[in-house]
Amino acid sequence: MDMSASGGAEQLFQSLSHVYRGFLRGTCPRLMGGDVVKVIMSGVCGREHGKASWEISCSSMTLLEKITSGVLLHKLPADVSAGWEEILKALLEETDLMSQLVQQLHAEDQLVSHLAAKTVSRCVLYLLKKSGMWSPVWQKTCIQVFSSCPPGPAVDACLWSLIEVFKRLLTGPSQETVRNLVAVFDGSIMVLCSKLLPEEKRERTLDIFTFTKSWTTTFCLFLDLLEALTMSSISCEAEVCLRSQRIALIHSSALLTVISYCSEVFIRKKILLFLKKVLLQKVGDDWFPRDGMSFRLRYKSLSSDMSLLTRHVLQAVTAGCLQRIQTEPAASFGGAQHILVDEGPKPDGVMLRALSLVLLKSIELQLQAEVDGTTDVCGHLHSLWGFLRRSYASQVEVTHLCCWISLLFGDQDDDLMEAASSFLSIFLISRRSLGLDCSAMSEVACVSGYNPHCHFVLLLQSISFDHSILLDFLISSETCFLKYFVRYLKVLTGDWQGFSAACGCKPTSHVDGKDEFTVCAHSSHLRPNVEDSVLHTRVGLVEYDSSDESEESETTYEGPAECAIRKKTSVPLWSESSSLLSHHMCTDVMGQRTCGTLDRALLCLSELGQVVKRLQQKKLFPYNPSSLLKLLAEVQDCFHQLNRCETLQAPT
Structure with missing residues (x-):
């Protein structure tokens, strides 16, 4: 086909459409290879076609980018890919295609410059794969633009192109x-x-x-x-x-x-x-996924x-x-937020x-x-x-600073775990440098909002003491919960008094018209009100009790001051201490005192230990949880000793 004779923009459009349809069908176009090269080059140049030059240039660069991507990503059948590779080789080695493309990086029109950046990036990667060489004209243009041009479309296009090349190479x-x-x-x-x-x-x-x-x-x-x-x-x-x-x-x-x-x-x-x-x-x-990169x-x-x-x-x-x-x-998609008269944005x-x-x-x-x-x-x-x-x-009115962690990160699990982990590290390093005992350090940390016991209680309350959600966290790769949880359990077993103090709380503070936080009178520890919390109740990702050997479970709340007991039958107990815990919770605890946050927290950890043990026995847990189970058992032992002491001290 003689492009100089045909001359018109309309015929060039028809030729480009013909090539594009052939590519989409996964076949080579009927035009001879040399003619395809001329069609694409004429389209990329596009300047001699008057008012249609913008459309022709954009269409040509889009076609070229699709062809290069298809060949690079092996999206075409082998025999068809070979034909397109011959066309690309001719375009990149026998014409000044790259020079024409990099000129478009300077285009005032942002769409044209962006399409040029996408196309140039693909061509650079293709040349690198085939010859191991950078495109000299691309390299020279980007360096000149970075060194001499002010912020604007040319710098943006070169930046975008370089970033795209980096992204592809970093995964290689x-x-x-x-x-x-x-x-x-x-x-x-x-x-x-x-x-x-x-x-x-x-x-x-x-x-x-x-x-x-x-x-x-x-x-x-x-x-x-x-x-x-x-x-x-x-x-x-x-x-x-x-x-x-x-x-x-x-x-x-x-x-x-x-x-x-x-x-x-x-x-x-x-x-x-x-x-x-x-x-x-x-x-x-x-x-892209990290694949273990750190x-x-x-x-x-x-x-x-x-x-x-x-x-x-x-x-x-x-x-x-x-x-x-x-x-x-905060951004609100679809329009402005509805704001009450007494509230700000x-x-x-x-x-x-x-x-x-x-x-x-x-x-x-x-x-x-x-x-x-x-x-x-x-x-x-x-x-x-x-x-x-x-x-x-x-x-928001927050009278206990430890509660900021829930207010800020309550609905963002990954950020919540990162914050909790950082607070825990700050607590441990500060305790070591200040030389304080556990009780004194907990008081100091509460004053500045970094008591890990308060944070853990807030976490349990935000998930309504649901052990299955903790299990979701343990097997998820999206958060650092496992590392945080193991480190915190070690702190808990060494500072049982601090954890108990964080669980025992009374008066309230105010958030958006709802009672949100309750504060302990003697130590200023603060926690969310479980029954009236504005923090969302999370839903477990997996129903872990749905296997053939599992039992139906039911959670009953008798009232805000009473304990939620998970009713189970024929459960293979994961340790002797969990059996003792169940006995005390059903007799000593329920019979002699009001069951509160501490009991619900320990029941949650007990149920977590049971299900992890069952999954381990069935070889369904994704890693060896022996160390985790040992720490949970130590927590159970601490609670058992506490209950036994209370039983011995109770009046007859």
């Missing part, structure tokens, strides 16, 4: 290729970094930044690039990392400055979510870099950054959780790293609680 087998890619762009990325981040320790330099729409878009893509670079420092086993791979850690002070002074809500939230992923060792989780000590200075990040966070809090951060109303929970976890994790890691115990744990935590009070304004 060759980490040497990733290392080479970072080395190629290291210098130009650092130049771009200097344009987008304010100078260290000079907050007023933010005045020169105009937070335009172009800057906002470019900065968001830059954060995605930082995530890819940070992940590359984890996955590559080099002892020394390049500067660009360490930006998120060594320039964290500049990122925190942007949070404090940037007027764009989305920018502040995106930075906080990124820092949260860095500190929780979850960079890249939104892109922050192992990949390069020599990683430990000191992480310490620098946590120190910058704590310094920013000390300098009053929380007072400068404005919280916006609810704050953005995603942002508040991210900020809280960034601070909690920074305190934890800084305590672990230091040897002189200089971190002001109480001061930092009270800064956080003050910030949260301002954020929730008149909607």
Whole structure:
């Protein structure tokens, strides 16, 4: 077919449609290979077709991206794929296709530049797979744009293209290729970094930044690039990392400055979510499964870099950054939220959780790293609680600080477990450094809101003491519950008095018109009211008692002051202590005192032990739970001894 003779845009559209339909059918088009190459090239260039050039260029780039993806991902039959590969080879080796595509990266139209970025990325990956070489024209263009262009469509398109290449390579087998890619762009990325981040320790330099729409878009893509670079420092086993791979850690002070002074809500939230992923060792989780990837000590200075990040966070809090951060109303899809007359808009929970976890994790890691115990744990935590009070304004009245964990993270299991785990570490390290006994430390921790006993009781109450939900957590890979649970049980068995105190509570405080928290008069421990809690009741993912050898169960609540007893028959007891516990709960406990939170908590743990033991015996538990069962048995023994002492002391 003679394209110069046909000339018209309409015929070119028909030819492109013919090629595209052939690709969708999984066949090669009837046109000869050379003609297909001419059709695609004419479409990508598209400039000589007047008003139709935009549509022709977009259609051609979409077609080329689909073809390249199909070949790369092996979505086509082998014989058909070979035909398309010949066409791609001709396009990439015998024409100036890449030069034409990278020119489109500069297009003012964002759709055109984005389609060009997608297509270029696929072509770069295809060339790399076939020849092991980068596209020189792509490499040169991106470096020039990063080094010389201001924020705008060209920078955005090059950033998007580089990020896409990084993502694909990070999931591949060759980490040497990733290392080479970072080395190629290291210098130009650092130049771009200097344009987008304010100078260290000079907050007023933010005045020169105009937070335009172009800057906002470019900065968001830059954060995605930082995530890819940070992940590359984890996955590559080099002892020394390049500067660009360490930006998120060594320039964290500049990122925190942007949070404090940037007027764009989305920018502040995106930075906080990124820092949260860095500190929780979850960079890249939104892109693909981790496959066991973690922050192992990949390069020599990683430990000191992480310490620098946590120190910058704590310094920013000390300098009053929380007072400068404005919280916006939570997003509501489909329109504005309905707000009662006496209520204000609810704050953005995603942002508040991210900020809280960034601070909690920074305190934890800084305590672990230091040897002189200089971190002001109480001061930092009270800064956080003050910030949260301002954020929730008149909607929440919390008189016991340990309850913030439930208010913030009650409906986000993964964040809840991370927060509980950090609080537990802070508690243990502080107890060791202060040299306090268990009872005194629990009182100190309650004053600043990090008593792990209160947190565990709040967790049990939020799930209505349902052992099957704890079992869901234990076998889930989505949270760090197993690690947290084992560590907490060790604390519980060594501080039974602290756990008992956290379970015994009376008067109330107020949340959104509902009685939410009750407080212990003698020790100020606080817990949610189980019967009137606004925290949602979780539903177990699996019905573990539905097997042939299981029994039907029924939970009966006689009243708010009475204990819920799970009625079971012919249950294979998992330890002798559980039998003693059941006896005492049905006789001594119910007969001599009101059954409250403590009894329900121990019954929940007892039932958890029973079902884990049964699953272990049937070889259905996903890992060896022997250590867990031993700790649960120790908890049962503590409770049995307590009940026996009360029985002996009771008047005859």
